[in-house]
Amino acid sequence: MSSGSSEQRPPALRADARRNREALVAAARELFAEQGLEVPLDEIARRAGVGNATLYRRFPTREALIEAVFGESLGRSMAAGEQARRGEDAFASLVAYMERIFEGLAADRGAIELMTTAIPAGPTLAELREHNHETVGRLVRRAQEQGTMRPEVVTEDLLFALAALGRYVPAAATAAPGSWRRYLALLFDGFRPQVSGPLPAPPLTLDQLNTTLTDAGRTG
Numbered sequence: 373m374s375s376g377s378s379e380q381r382p383p384a385l386r387a388d389a390r391r392n393r394e395a396l397v398a399a400a401r402e403l404f405a406e407q408g409l410e411v412p413l414d415e416i417a418r419r420a421g422v423g424n425a426t427l428y429r430r431f432p433t434r435e436a437l438i439e440a441v442f443g444e445s446l447g448r449s450m451a452a453g454e455q456a457r458r459g460e461d462a463f464a465s466l467v468a469y470m471e472r473i474f475e476g477l478a479a480d481r482g483a484i485e486l487m488t489t490a491i492p493a494g495p496t497l498a499e500l501r502e503h504n505h506e507t508v509g510r511l512v513r514r515a516q517e518q519g520t521m522r523p524e525v526v527t528e529d530l531l532f533a534l535a536a537l538g539r540y541v542p543a544a545a546t547a548a549p550g551s552w553r554r555y556l557a558l559l560f561d562g563f564r565p566q567v568s569g570p571l572p573a574p575p576l577t578l579d580q581l582n583t584t585l586t587d588a589g590r591t592g
Contacts, residue, residue: 395420401441404482439494446500453507462514478545526575
């Protein structure tokens with residue numbers, strides 16, 4: 373009897389650990405959406421109903437917890453990028469891609485911070501950033517070849533403008549649901565070739581863009 377009882381203990385422990393992990397991810401998802409990615413980890417543990425030690429045993433770093441919370445949605449974002457790359461009209465595909473991303477950002481402060489600040493990246497987030505940069509770059513170049521995007525625009529121009537607008541998407545969505553679509557449309561209008569006149573300053577490099585996003589994350 374004692375032998376059979378001991379054989380049943382490991383599965384029970386594994387199930388308990390799995391429940392704790394699921395509770396932590398669910399609590400983190402809620403709090404990241406409400407308060408952003410810098411929410412205190414002990415607050416996440418309290419909402420999940422576990423101790424701090426359990427949280428750190430399951431997720432030794434904040435980055436690991438962010439990866440667990442956003443991994444599935446990041447995968448969907450990459451799939452949307454792949455779909456955009458296959459579109460025949462590059463400008464229209466770029467707009468549709470960003471609309472789809474912004475729809476997910478509208479009610480999630482944590483997702484906004486993933487997009488608009490250069491937080492330390494785990495492997496999934498780092499892969500998404502690289503994939504997103506490549507997707508936007510390909511679509512910008514193709515749109516320029518098709519004559520639908522200003523020829524002097526570079527990828528970082530678009531990423532900077534989208535990050536700046538993205539910071540206000542949740543607040544705009546709360547004040548007037550869907551209002552962010554107006555400003556996204558106005559932003560993209562500024563990238564069309566019909567807009568005349570030289571730009572008053574050179575574009576940011578990728579390193580300068582990352583530095584800007586990092587500094588904005590510290591002061592935002």
